[in-house]
Amino acid sequence: GFGGLSLTVGGVGMFSGQGYLLFEFGLLILVLTVWQWWRDVIREGTYLGLHTYVVVYGLKWGMVLFIVSEVLFFLSFFWAFYHSSLSPVLEVGSVWPPVGIEVFNPFQIPLLNTAILLASGVSVTWAHHALMEGDWGGGLVALAITFGLGAYFSILQGYEYYEAGFSIADSVYGSVFFMATGFHGFHVLIGSTFLLVCLIRHYLNHYSE
Template sequence: MAGTKTHDYHILPPDIWPLAGAFSALTMTSGIAMTMHKLAYGHVVLALGVLVLGLTFFSWFSNIVKEAKAGDHTPVVQLHLRYGMILFIASEVMFFVGWFWAFFDFSLFPSTIADVVGGQWPPKSMEAVLDAFDLPLLNTLILLCSGTTVTWAHHALIHGDREGLKKGLWATIILGVLFSSLQAYEYAHAPFPFGVNTYGSAFYMATGFHGFHVIVGTIFLAVCLKRAYNGDFTPRQHFGFEAAAWYWHFVDVVWLFLFIWIYVWGNWGFPTE
């Protein structure tokens, strides 16, 4: 019969949200540039871009959830979704490689920027750095615990324990919020500002982008928790949650590298506060 589906792939119908996402991203980045250059209405353009982009995310992902419920996510489609998530995380890995590269370049070869850092690392102009074994260590333990709770939730789902799934997600979300709160406190009381020298720039860009990823991951898991209460996930079909768990483990691993290399090794032998 004409029009009968004879394959396992999901052919998407025409949708406005990809176009809306492209234009809202353009609007948001234009607003950021306008705001940085102190142009008129920069904040308005930025707010409009963020608002429409948020609406795009909500509507687009809502459509994906509806497709999953309708049975459009066949095993073949789920496999390709996994490939897509793996490639996305790989691109995020390379993003953080860039920040680590910058930090190591500054720290291992300070003589190349002697006029900026005084030929030493951390820069001569800095009086103190953060103590790696104070709040950073506590945040490390919090994220490691959150990795175990999200794994608990995943195993509970696989074994049909929906209460364990919800409790594990609640614990992970609470730990994620706690991590973000402690990092905000750390930034507010840091003994050095952003942008004064290469150390401050590299530190805040690397740890700040990681903090942004923690916030995104927390929202990701909160959506999964809402879907868990709606009864959306099954032991055999739960890629939405699986993708969130992968993303959260990625965030955990990146923080371990940040803690070891930037907080501990990067501050070795320097006065702490």
């Protein structure tokens, strides 16, 4: 909790030009917390045999509730976008996109990133079925492909941000765009990290059917 709070407040300070120290401190605490959490999960599930049916059932329902909360979280950003675009106010020129905003071509990087995400969904499903069927090699290849696609997506999004002709401070369009795509990109980074851990664990034969 303290690491997340430090990361959030530090991020606000970083965007406000007040330095990176608090943000880096929060990030360090978060990384250490995640490292210890993964260490305990691997130790309990692989070596101690503590992941019983009841524990696994609880973990599955925890993931379901997490996904539901994420759907509602991103729904708020879509709501903000449609509310602002369907009835643009006078402050943005009564048009959408607002006056002075040079938008991205949706058929370039956005379309490519969409294809990458869809392809990663196919490859991670392949990995899932390979694990269930005991196909060690297929699971390893599929997880590696999925991680590579996630990393490629993050690189392309970083390039897209670098080439953007507007910032988070440029009207409601910039705010909604960078908040929604930024949080989505953050989720991709976290998911790619999880996939990398799964890839390493699969290589070390931590999984069974």
